[in-house]
Amino acid sequence: xxxxxxxxxxxxxxxxxxxxxxxxxxxxxxxxxxxxxxxxxxxxxxxxxxxxxxxxxxxxxxxxxxxxxxxxxxxxxxxxxxxxx
Amino acid sequence: xxxxxxxxxxxxxxxxxxxxxxxxxxxxxxxxxxxxxxxxxxxxxxxxxxxxxxxxxxxxxxxxxxxxxxxxxxxxxxxxxxxxxxxxxxxxxxxxxxxxxxxxxxxxxxxxxxxxxxxxxxxxxxxxxxxxxxxxxxxxxxxxxxxxxxxxxxxxxxxxxxxxxxxxxxxxxxxxxxxxxxxxxxxxxxxxxxxxxxxxxxxxxxxxxxxxxxxxxxxxxxxxxxxxxxxxxxxxxxxxxxxxxxxxxxxxxxxxxxxxxxxxxxxxxxxxxxxxxxxxxxxxxxxxxxxxxxxxxxxxxxxxxxxxxxxxxxxxxxxxxxxxxxxxxxxxxxxxxxxxxxxxxxxxxxxxxxxxxxxxxxxxxxxxxxxxxxxxxxxxxxxxxxxxxxxx
Amino acid sequence: xxxxxxxxxxxxxxxxxxxxxxxxxxxxxxxxxxxxxxxxxxxxxxxxxxxxxxxxxxxxxxxxxxxxxxxxxxxxxxxxxxxxxxxxxxxxxxxxxxxxxxxxxxxxxxxxxxxxxxxxxxxxxxxxxxxxxxxxxxxxxxxxxxxxxxxxxxxxxxxxxxxxxxxxxxxxxxxxxxxxxxxxxxxxxxxxxxxxxxxxxxxxxxxxxxxxxxxxxxxxxxxxxxxxxxxxxxxxxxxxxxxxxxxxxxxxxxxxxxxxxxxxxxxxxxxxxxxxxxxxxxxxxxxxxxxxxxxxxxxxxxxxxxxxxxxxxxxxxxx
Numbered sequence: 001x002x003x004x005x006x007x008x009x010x011x012x013x014x015x016x017x018x019x020x021x022x023x024x025x026x027x028x029x030x031x032x033x034x035x036x037x038x039x040x041x042x043x044x045x046x047x048x049x050x051x052x053x054x055x056x057x058x059x060x061x062x063x064x065x066x067x068x069x070x071x072x073x074x075x076x077x078x079x080x081x082x083x084x085x
Numbered sequence: 086x087x088x089x090x091x092x093x094x095x096x097x098x099x100x101x102x103x104x105x106x107x108x109x110x111x112x113x114x115x116x117x118x119x120x121x122x123x124x125x126x127x128x129x130x131x132x133x134x135x136x137x138x139x140x141x142x143x144x145x146x147x148x149x150x151x152x153x154x155x156x157x158x159x160x161x162x163x164x165x166x167x168x169x170x171x172x173x174x175x176x177x178x179x180x181x182x183x184x185x186x187x188x189x190x191x192x193x194x195x196x197x198x199x200x201x202x203x204x205x206x207x208x209x210x211x212x213x214x215x216x217x218x219x220x221x222x223x224x225x226x227x228x229x230x231x232x233x234x235x236x237x238x239x240x241x242x243x244x245x246x247x248x249x250x251x252x253x254x255x256x257x258x259x260x261x262x263x264x265x266x267x268x269x270x271x272x273x274x275x276x277x278x279x280x281x282x283x284x285x286x287x288x289x290x291x292x293x294x295x296x297x298x299x300x301x302x303x304x305x306x307x308x309x310x311x312x313x314x315x316x317x318x319x320x321x322x323x324x325x326x327x328x329x330x331x332x333x334x335x336x337x338x339x340x341x342x343x344x345x346x347x348x349x350x351x352x353x354x355x356x357x358x359x360x361x362x363x364x365x366x367x368x369x370x371x372x373x374x375x376x377x378x379x380x381x382x383x384x385x386x387x388x389x390x391x392x393x394x395x396x397x398x399x400x401x402x403x404x405x406x407x408x409x410x411x412x413x414x415x416x417x418x419x420x421x422x423x424x425x426x427x428x429x430x431x432x433x434x435x436x437x438x439x440x441x442x443x444x445x446x447x448x449x450x451x452x453x454x455x456x457x458x459x460x461x462x463x464x465x466x467x468x469x470x471x472x473x474x475x476x477x
Numbered sequence: 478x479x480x481x482x483x484x485x486x487x488x489x490x491x492x493x494x495x496x497x498x499x500x501x502x503x504x505x506x507x508x509x510x511x512x513x514x515x516x517x518x519x520x521x522x523x524x525x526x527x528x529x530x531x532x533x534x535x536x537x538x539x540x541x542x543x544x545x546x547x548x549x550x551x552x553x554x555x556x557x558x559x560x561x562x563x564x565x566x567x568x569x570x571x572x573x574x575x576x577x578x579x580x581x582x583x584x585x586x587x588x589x590x591x592x593x594x595x596x597x598x599x600x601x602x603x604x605x606x607x608x609x610x611x612x613x614x615x616x617x618x619x620x621x622x623x624x625x626x627x628x629x630x631x632x633x634x635x636x637x638x639x640x641x642x643x644x645x646x647x648x649x650x651x652x653x654x655x656x657x658x659x660x661x662x663x664x665x666x667x668x669x670x671x672x673x674x675x676x677x678x679x680x681x682x683x684x685x686x687x688x689x690x691x692x693x694x695x696x697x698x699x700x701x702x703x704x705x706x707x708x709x710x711x712x713x714x715x716x717x718x719x720x721x722x723x724x725x726x727x728x729x730x731x732x733x734x735x736x737x738x739x740x741x742x743x744x745x746x747x748x749x750x751x752x753x754x755x756x757x758x759x760x761x762x763x764x765x766x767x768x769x770x771x772x773x774x775x776x777x778x779x780x781x782x783x784x785x786x787x788x789x790x791x792x793x794x795x796x
Contacts, residue, residue, distance in 0.1 A: 015580070017524040039521050042340060046281060046581045053578045063281050126575075185588060187610075196565075197572050199645065207652045214558060214743075215589065216612035220688065232688045233618045236559070236589035236610045244607060251625055275571045276584035333552075333597040333606040350603055466594030468606055 005077050007055075015051045016044050028073045037072075045070060058083050088250045088327075090474070091320035092308030094165025095418045096158055097405045098132030098301050102165050107422055110430050111450045115404045117287055117299050124193065124271040130287050132301030132406030133269055134158060147225065153188030153212040156221035158304035158411075159266035166262060166306040167226050176317050179231035179258040181249050182219030183241035183265035185410040188212035190268040218266065231258060236410065239372070239464035240331070241265050242305065243413025243472055247329040249309050259314035264306030264414035273409065274300055288375035290400035291384070291446045293437035298374040301406020305414035307421070324424045327457070327475040328359025334467025340378050345386030347469040348372075352390050352459065355471035359457070366396045366473075367455040368423050370416045370430065371446070372463040373400020374407050379463060384442040396459075399432030399447040413462035413470065420458040420474045429453045479624055479681040480673050480794065482633065483543035485536040486665030486751040487511055488739050494539060499755040499764060506740050509662055511535075518599065525582055527562040529641035530595050532664035537596045537635055544668035544676050550632030551605040552593045553623050554639065554666075555615030557743020559589035561643045592639050596666075613779060616744040617686035617787035620669075624684060627671045637666030638744035650741075657715065661740025665747050673794065679754045680792040682774075690784050692722070698788050699776075706730050707790070708771035709756060711749040712778040715741070719780045731767035736781075738765065746779035746787050753777055757793045 009023035018038075031037030033045070040048075045066050052058040058080065060066055069079045095102065098116025099109035109116070116132040141147070141157040145164055152160075159182060172178065188210075195209035212218070219234040235244045242265025249263035267273075277283040277300060284297035309326060310318065332354065334347030341348065356363065372383055380400075387395050401419055408415055419430055432446040457475040464470075486492045489506040514523055517535040526534070533554070541549060563586040570579050585591075590608040597606050605626065609618040616638035623636035641662040650656045669681060683702050687694055699705065706727050714720050714734020724732050739748040753775035756764065760772045772793055779787035 019524055020520060041337070043525075043582055043585060046279070049281075050279075050578045050580045059578070193568060193571070196568050196645075199648075200569070200572055205648075207649065210649055211653075214612050215610040216557070216615070219611070223688075229688055231686070232611070233609060233614075233686070234611050236608050237593075237606070238588050238590055248607075248622065251629070255625060255628055257625070271571055272568055272584075275579055276567065276581070276587075279579040279581035279584055331605045331607065333594070333603050335597045335601050335603050337598075347603060464590070466588060466590050467597065468590055468594065 001077060004080065005073050008073055008076055011051055011055055015047050026073060030072060032070055032072055056080050086254050086256065086311050087325055088253050089310050089315060089322035090307050090324050090326055090421055091310050091315065091322050092166045092168055092170065093418045093421055094162040095305040095415055096134055096161040097303035097408065097415055098134055099404050101136065101161065103418065110404065113431060113433060115433055116301065117403065117406050122269060124269060125274045129274060130284065130299040131269060132299065134302055151208045151211045152221055153218060154190040154268035155184050155188055155218045155266045156212065158268060158302065159218065159222040160225050162264060162304040162306045163222055163226055163262060166308050170308065170318060172227055173317055176314050177259045178228055179252065179261045180219060180223040180228045181233050181235065181245040181261060181263040182222060183235045183245040183410045184215050184218050185236060185238050185241060185267055186270055186273060187215040187218050189270045189272050193271055228262065237464050237468040238466060239409055239412055240462040240468045240470040241410035241413060243462035243470040244331060246307060246326065246414065246417055246472060247331060247470060250326050250329055253309055253311045260308065260310045262306055262308055264304065265410040266304035267302060267409040267411045269300060269302040282376045284375060287434055288403055289434045290373035290375040290402055290432055291380050291439060291444065292435050293439050295375045295377060295380060297376050298407045301408045303405065303408045303411045303415055305411055305418045307414065307417055322477055323421055325475045325477055326472065327361060328355040328473030330354035330358060331470045334469060336467055341382035341463060341467060343382060343385065345382040345389060347467050348383055348386035348463055349389040351469040351471040352386060352461065355473050359473035359475065361457045361473055361475060363391060365456045366459050367453060368429050368458045369396055369398035370420050370458060370460045371398050371400045372461045373402055375402060381441060383461065383463065384439060384444050388442065395444065397429050397447045399430055401430055403433035416460050416462065417472060420460040423458050424455050424474055424476045427452060427455050478671065479627055480670050480677045481679045481681050481754060482668040482670050482674060482676045483540045484665065484667045484678060484751050484754050485539035485543060486748060487532045487536055488663040488748050489661050490738060492751060497755065497759045499752055499759060499761040502738055502764065506659060506661065506738065522599065525586060527560055527586060527641065528662060529560055529639050529664060530586065530591060533592045533639045534595050534599050536637060536664055537666040538599060540635060540666040540668050541600065544633065546633045546668060548600055548602050549604065549635035551623065551626050551634045552596050552602055553607045553619045553634060553636045554593040555609045555619035555744055556589055556592055556638060557610065557612045557615050557640050559610065560587050560591050561641055563587040565643055565645060596635065613743050613782040613785050614686040614787045616747045617684055617789065620684045620789065621686060623669050627669065631671050634669045635666050636669055638747040639664030640742040640744045642742065655741065658736045659740045661742055663739055663742055663745060663748050665751055677794050679757055680794045682790040682792045685788040687786050688784060690780060690786055694786050695778060695788065702790055704774060707774040707776040709733065709753065709769055709775040710778055711735050711753055711775060713745065713781040715781055723778065731769050733765050733767050745781065746777050746789065749777040750789050750791065753791045757791060
């Protein structure tokens, strides 16, 4: 699980071009969206959907579903683990 | 100085000229169908024009030099708009075109050759730039001098018409051919799919269950003249272009602000510019792409301006698809038709009212006294333009 | 009257906020000389921006600051080829990613109006926002639009142009014989106003963009501005015939080619305007081996593309 979260952070930094961030800057439970968190927006949400497809072969067809899934690294990791079962 | 509309031409999925388009609108015949286009791997709902590049070349006797489909569609539309107009020494004529992807229909073929490592056909990339698109069209009709192109995504052609009006008002030209053109391309189809706003079914503008847009292609151009030009050309005015405005949402790159700020500003200022009373606006040709975001934002903006007295409105995009840059001009033609024929134009594929707004669009083609028409074109990147056409 | 209140430009010369740069022009134009973008652009926006967008937003923000103006009454940009990096990136994905989902960011950033659009976002500006794209005349048409806007209403207009280089341009340039000078990038914005202020740098006297290359175009333009010859001519200098003709027609005027200074891109006449302003303000006496004796008027003659002529007349506002 920890590996997955670390991998996720690296992939997110790459996919979203978060140039000045390192994985250690992203806390597992930090809100990814909104002003209080990492500050991602709706374009990033679409990019995260692509990330799930590219790296985990999971197709999230409804962007609305994404809101729950992409809340934090924790929620993303949980979702990936659940879906792959 | 008044701005008169004296000519118009159009080519879209619902007709190769004005009469065919009008007849399709009257008979509720959409040009959107599930189709496999050569530029895209999947079957999608789209609205192609029913003439190939070669058909267009032959029909309009286009010279045998490289032309993008964008230019060919533009030539078809201008041929109709320009009609029997002549070049006169005391009539300063200008051309303002618009496109969102220029010659991308050919460029994407060139680039594929480059990636595949084959020797690339450079004539395919020769027509890429947007300016070249307009030059090819203008030159076909012998228009020289001021030839310009605007590119603001979905509001492009409306902006071309607005710039033309402003130039005529300030005496920088006497007669201007203005409009826009865009082809269907793999680039744009994939683009809107990547944004998850391309409906897998036939689009439903202003419907509660709408799920995105369908793309179309086409071109439309209007001939705008001032009084001096009309006395020289003898052209008969169809209506006036009375008001215009452009405003930026400055909210987000792809989403329109939920309160419809940019749209509200554009409509408000266009109406003010026109001097037309709110109650004299008989019909609104909405942008209405069918995306969740646009239709809500636009509806909110309509409520901001008109309160509870929103005039009859509809989107014609369930007929033509979203023709990107050309949309503003295609819909300007429809707005002029509404005035000339004194009719309201129907929106298709509407069943369920939007729960947030309770607004119902016009769904029948019906005779009506039409004084003025508001036409909206709201683009990507929050570029919003509204035009007001008025009966003379 | 149209006043140029400020001018911010990024190029392959050290032009960004460098008063007097016209005295230190380099023959080496191998690198784009850029500022620290973080000073001008919110980091959360920078990450998505290609070079052309970074340059544009940095220059737009800087120009407004330097003009002492908080927001613009219109944002008008010219670009010949638009946001090429993102266009190529998305097109590449479309062709190479078979069956998988496509990342949307480069598509969103690829539209020509992203330049002006990003500026409106960065500056929270709801006013008129326009993008002109008429190849080598894009900047001149943007300026004309700005002047028309100032005729309609008083205010401060942010007008400029941007174009970027990407590798796939090279084989195209080679094929069409457009590789005489290095292909480069450049972007800049100017604040134009109908009122003079303490910040005023120069007067934008007149602009013409025309799909014509007749010699009389230039003569008529000067005549309507009551000038027989300007004090300085900055010209693209791309085609030897044009350069020779200009030197013949204006034998008393220093005729300075600007393409060797900034490289080749569609809207390089904006670089020339930025250079002209600095020469007039700083009374620079020598540029590219030409001696400049008077500093009242400068004319930019853009004939980069055959059959296209762009003319920009700048006057020293102190003259």
